[in-house]
Amino acid sequence: MSTIPATPGPATTAPVTGEPTPPGGSRRRFADRFSGGTGSRWFPYVLVFPLALILFGYVVQPMFATFAESVGVDGVENYGSFVTGGGVARSSLVTSLIISAASVLLCGIVGVAMAFLLKRFSFPGRKLIEAIILVPAALPPLIGAISFQLLYSETGILPRGLQQLFGTENPVLPFSGIAGVLIVHTFTMYPYFYLSASAALSGMDPSVEEAAYNLGAGRVRVWRTVLLPMLTPALVSASLLVFMTSLASYTAPLLFGVDQTMTMQIYINRTNGDLPMASTYASVLGVVSVLFLLGMRWYEGRRSYRSQSKGVAAHRREITNPLGKWLALTASILATAVLLAPVATIALVAFSADGSWTTEVIPAAYTMQNFVTIFSDPAAFQPILNSLQMSLLATVACVVVGVLIAYAVRRLNFRGRGLLDVAVMLAWALPGTVVAINLISAFSTGNAFSFGQVLIGTFWIMPLAYFVRFLPLVFRSSSATLAQIDPSLEEAARNLGASWWRAFGTVTLRLMLPGVVAGALLAFVHGVGEFVASVLIYTSDTAPISVEINNRMYSFEIGTAAAYGMLQVVLIFVVMVVSGRLEGGRRSSREAAKWTA
């Protein structure tokens, strides 16, 4: 009475043989293990081992060397000085911590606000602003910081301008000391937040936001309780970078005369010739960074940020008042103007005759001479080409290695996952000088990590240094986007027969792309501007643009230095525009348009 077969129907697929495993079986098993992807117990180690080796060789081991040096002589006394207080050590540590924490906060506010304005509203000129907004990150060292002084210090354009405007006796609102340091930090480091927050915003499940609105939450509340928490991986990533950068920041405290900071003390101790104490400072810096990192890891690890929704939700919320669009435009233009002010100042210097700008608010005389000077030097473009080439190489390496480590740390389960995370970030926590010196010691003779080659004095040491220093940028921001991606997408690809590599390439990596690109941009920009490490390892053939700028600064050719700085800024700007195109400027404006359509 029914059509249902009482017993299973006959098989039409090829039957499975019951034969014993063929002779090659065990080898195939073995091969399977290695191609086995996330499934194999070996896989994580196979993936991670070379990376761990690199990190150990270039970061961890030198760090230990630094530590060993710090305890070699007077170790107890050196470290004791941090605990006992009274001396400079403790107050430097405290000042550094305060500056770092405040920088994180300020950069967070500026960066996330910019991300919100630019990713959630579409208005004319949005794409241009998107390209401009990263330029402050590209401020050349030294001259960049000086431009802030020219702007905001007691003799700066703004206080003097206000003084003239209001006819007061003294400059109005001059920034100095810690406030000055913070303003430099905010304006140069907010891109960490901007980039990672925008990458995260575009990868977020929009229906979650809708759910919050539906439950009655207002816009502010949705941000506070849903969007920001959902952006946690991105914010953690940016916080780590900003915190560590601030901790290791040198030029800003130097210029604004805050000398009780860790980095200043490292420098002073080196000048004093007290190497063990300098190493002690460096080690404490490393330890503080690692502690901060572990804290953030714990904080982030408490929750999940992956979309749990069924299916793919549409990115679309229709905004009622068109006013928002225009407000966003105004706010963005204002913000951009403020952010660009230091760049504009450099331009001002570049176009003013040396020595013509003293007590005036803005220079009195203008000239093209600085640019003429640069371009009349036949080798003028060599440093630019060098910088481009070396940071491009380093960026590529950072992307390859950084993305894989990010994947390993987020998705694979293996012993030492946390250590790997720490090892990568350590390179960021160390001052650039330390990294460079470590590399010199490691490569001034041939060793296993360089296949027996002496790298010092060659071209390769520079990209290598950039790679080690800027790997954390790519790693962090890739890792943050990965935290949002539902692993079942990768599973689906694997289920459809894709090997791990293929699934990774066509699905996971593709979805991580906003974060990877953000990290790569940062790495590239930093590579082009890198100075502290470069100056210790460059050769005359590989002089980067920053060294060139610095040489001119040194001989107080501030005009030509600024002109060079402008070249660098323009270069970075072009890269931003191009990469904006590549990364789908169309897509990103479409995403933004969807929120305001």
Place this chain on the structure above:
Amino acid sequence: GGGGGGDDTAGGASAEKLTIYTARDKKVSTYVVDQFTAKYPEYKGKVEILNLGAQEILERVRAEKANPQADVWWGGTQQGLSAGAGEDLLASWQPAFASKMDPKYKDAEGRWFGEILLPEVIMYNNKALTPEQAPKDWDDLLKPEWKDKIIIRDVAASGTMRSIYASMIVRQSPDGSNPQPGYDWLKKLDANTGAYAANPTDLYLKLSRQQGTISAWNLQDVLLQANQSNMPFGYVMPASGAPVLVDGIAAVKGGNTTGAQKFMEFLFDDKLRADLAKDYYQIPAVDIAEKPEWLAQLGLKPLDVNWDVIGKNETEWINHWNSQIKNKG
């Protein structure tokens, strides 16, 4: 990029490559190297100059000890060079010019030699002050009229400033046994100091933009800035004398010794020295026949201080200044 420095003998050329780490201004180093290769054409295209800060040279040479990349260390304070010598980084030899040189300007074992003398003088903004208004001696700096008008290149990180400050202490206690009067003096100076500048550039900017009007700085740079960069700077030779620093040169141990020695000998060529004195306001550490006008009229009055005492105590004094005096006056 080239291979390792010293052992590059490829091509069988008549001269080995010569790598010079220099803290000299790029204009100076280019000029000198051009003259050098003109005289020794076999070095054409073989001289590699890296312009670095003095501190960076020390760091680099120190880090590269296992496989030295540099042949010549050109430009460094007495202290820096002595540290290098102490760490066995420098080659010892006796060049021809050594005999003409005052022993206090060179290392006894011939590991480094003074090249130029840097008198430390009082600098002022000559747009803001007339020469008559400018202070005449070190003690004048403590006068209340200069309150907050003094800009000082931050001391701890600057070799020049460290030497000046240490000299101020030794001035009051020649054997260095009692730094207290010196500390008191420096404390009063700190009270008058309006701002500390982060680096020379910052100092020039602050002074030219009249955040302050007076500073203490080395004569050569004052003259260079005033005459070549249009800066409104003038100087006063302090009545009680100027501390004179020695800036020197050394051959790096394990480098291309032949080239390095040839270059160093060349650097003390009488003609070259005269040119450098004329165009770059350098005061050579050896006597030269043909002095430019400014040098002849300089009337250099060295402050009589014992540099050995300074060398021994500088770190301690400056640390004390840094933690107890700076910004507390």
Place this chain on the structure above:
Amino acid sequence: MIDVTLESVSKRFARGGDTAAVDDVDITIAAGEFFTLLGPSGCGKTTTLRMVAGFYFPTSGRIRFGTEDVTRRPPNKRDTGMVFQNYALFPHMSVAQNVAYGLKIRKVGRVESRRRVEEALGQVHLAGYGDRRIDELSGGQQQRVALARALVIRPRTLLLDEPLSNLDAKLREETRVEIRRIQREAGTTSIYVTHDQAEAMAMSDRIAVMESGRVQQIGAPQEIYHQPATSFVARFIGRSNVLSLPVLTAAEQSVTVGLPAGGEITAPAPTGHGLRQGDTALVSVRPEHLGLTSATEAGALPGRVTEVEFTGMATNLVVDVAGEPVQVAAIDVPAGIAAGDQVGLRLNRERMWVVRP
């Protein structure tokens, strides 16, 4: 009292092709009513619901809550509680935090909030799961959290988008009783989207049947079931055979049609059906209203069984009547009936209905 009104609401998507996702929809929902949107996948149910919730703005038309025009009011000012078709749970919050979210916004005290969260989790059979992370739940459990999150805030309007689709029959039945109870107690106006017509029948005060963005019929469950307006509705609600039969005579509320095997039958028809003698009437007959009898019985439609499917409660058969496949659902079928058997189908004139195309 009218609570929610959609006035000629249409919605077109930029890339939605030529057709509108929602096309000129007019719906009026009374306060406290349990109203269901029913229709095939992609017919515009979710889009309609999202417009009521405020996530889409109608391309044209307006939406009112009571007498207020809310067409462009932001979603957080509408006091609707929505269960999203994709759940949209907050992955960074625990189960309890998810459910408590709306209460927090409504400033419900901590103790009261905890009590209500626990109650709501109990109602969806998830007591004890409060501390779990969302990614540690099964699909159906996630769906229940989404439901609890919307129910717990006791909103003015409940919007439920297939809230039970991933639950088993048992749980679904229990949960829908729970939803109805809560809804009745609070007098919450509810709009319910489901693809399950039995569910719609059992729960709803009224149902709107949609197709391709248009509303086909609005009415009480029985009305829609027994007096479908169109052949689409007849076929979509439950299953139905729509027979094309020649009209012999037409009265105001009935039509007499000829049968293929000879004979005639009078079927009830809606007023204003507009059929005349000679037209072809579409007569809907439900599978369970066809009696299975012998092929030779007088007045029965003779046919040949082509398919037999056992579904638990009833047995479904497809019977070929003069080339037309006719579906039959019978509770007690003769043992051993199989494809190829000749049978007769007995018609029940009370249970026939003339529909529009």
Place this chain on the structure above:
Amino acid sequence: MIDVTLESVSKRFARGGDTAAVDDVDITIAAGEFFTLLGPSGCGKTTTLRMVAGFYFPTSGRIRFGTEDVTRRPPNKRDTGMVFQNYALFPHMSVAQNVAYGLKIRKVGRVESRRRVEEALGQVHLAGYGDRRIDELSGGQQQRVALARALVIRPRTLLLDEPLSNLDAKLREETRVEIRRIQREAGTTSIYVTHDQAEAMAMSDRIAVMESGRVQQIGAPQEIYHQPATSFVARFIGRSNVLSLPVLTAAEQSVTVGLPAGGEITAPAPTGHGLRQGDTALVSVRPEHLGLTSATEAGALPGRVTEVEFTGMATNLVVDVAGEPVQVAAIDVPAGIAAGDQVGLRLNRERMWVVRP
């Protein structure tokens, strides 16, 4: 021929509480069989499926495909096609690209690939949607893309996790016919997870009923329906009243029990039921096997109607029999029956079954 074997497979989650999500499951599936996992929400269906697909490793036990142990084989070497409960569609690809993904990996030529993608989209009624972005589809449409993506690669084993949960009855029925057709044609072994027991009944060769991670019964649909092993299965599959009745006499394959209103009835029981006189037997009776009659009929259970629910095809009643609520599903109920009416329930001894607790 055995195709998929689960041998004492268990899975515990780190934060899953004391209980295992899947607990000592033994299942053997024949090649070409259509096997269904049925059970309440959270009982471990998805977890089981994911172990077969290779996304979870069993905490203990092994999984074999044929004779090969695949317990730790990577998912891409298993040739399974899975429809994920949450779809797991690639958001960065169009509909057609999603469906073509598996074909690309299998290096199917472009022309052939396009043809097969179109065919697959047609099978799920999404022809013409190939160029759409995933987020421009309705929930049900997304689910169908997920289905097409798994079907199009013609895998060795199909794993379907509630693939039709968001589709309307009509489409669901059409799609399940399609799935069955494709599966039969290719002889694909299939494991199907559903919460819909009617669907499980209609489609499956065999069904495993799970509860709290354990398998309660494995059998053909009819067997599970008519001869449930436990009261859980009886209640879960369809609806069932499980009456606790005193055993009067016990035979090998039947048990005679006393009725509350007096009288006795003999119900069939599984061999080895182990009941004796004086024990309490659990007798399962389906609501549709209870006839509604007058309260006074001899041999009928007298009771009082407490609830009436109209569901379209049948009317569901709850009748209070000696304090126990008994569910009744009746096709033709006397018009106007209402809560409070006294009725009788006629038992059918053929359609009763003794179950384990």
